[in-house]
Amino acid sequence: MPLPWDFRPIEGERVRLELLRAEDFDALYAIQSDPEVCRYLLYEPRTPERVHEVLERDSAATRLEDPDDFVQPAIRDSSGRLIGTMYFKLASVDDRSxxxxxxxxxxxMGRGFAREAAALLLDLAFGELGLHRVYAELDPRNGASVALCERLGMRHEAHFREHMWFKGDWADTGIYAILEHEWPR
Known part of the structure; x- marks a missing residue:
């Protein structure tokens, strides 16, 4: 696996993955403070102060080298507007996951932007990075994320019942994954 890997923009047909910038604050705050967006996320709607902290942290995350290193690039449409973010964390160097x-x-949502952005990262994962397995851990009630996993060809590997205490109640966790030889290049 060719590590370390330093982030550089990744171009798709309709989206571009780039590092977050200070000027993304308003768009990022609008997303991360929306109760409906946060419904299935591990955090409650964020305050402006917390979004500033997250933006500073995530824009500085530019290198994959060791387990738990991550990048959280902006998803930008063809006009350069921030429409979302991706998350990609190196889980294991030894296991290439x-x-x-x-x-x-x-x-x-519903226009294929998230699928294209995720496919760009999967191309990177199974191509340049030489990973063996990529997985998504999500709330199985999040139908949009489940459907995206399935559209990407990810397999439903696990469903953990009442796996975590989540926003005042027990919640399940779903695991979806894809292997390098399953990803169509």
């Missing part, structure tokens, strides 16, 4: 996730502005 990573975790993937996504967050999309609701105004842009």
């Amino acid at each position: 990573a975790e993937i996730g996504w967050l999309l502005d609701p105004r842009f």
Whole structure:
């Protein structure tokens, strides 16, 4: 696996993955403060102060080298507007595995932007990075994320019942994954 890997923009047909920038604050705050967006996320709607902290942290995450290193690039449409973010965390160097996730502005859902952005990262994972397995851990009630996993060819591997205490109640966790030889290049 060719590590370390330093982030560089990734171009798709309709989206571009780039590092987050300070000027993304308003769009990022609109997404991360929306109660409906946060419904299935591990956090409650974020305050402006918390979004500033997250933006600073995530824009500085530019290198994959060790387990738990992550990048959280902006998903930009053809005009350069921030429409969401991706999450890609190196889970294990020895096992060549990573975790993937996504967050999309609701105004842009249902148009294939998240699928294209995720496919760009899967191409990177199974191509340049030489990973063996990429997985998504999600709330199985999140039908949009489940459907995206399935459209990407990810297999439903696990369903953990009442796996975590989540926003005042027990919640299940779903695991979807894809292997390098399953990803169509």
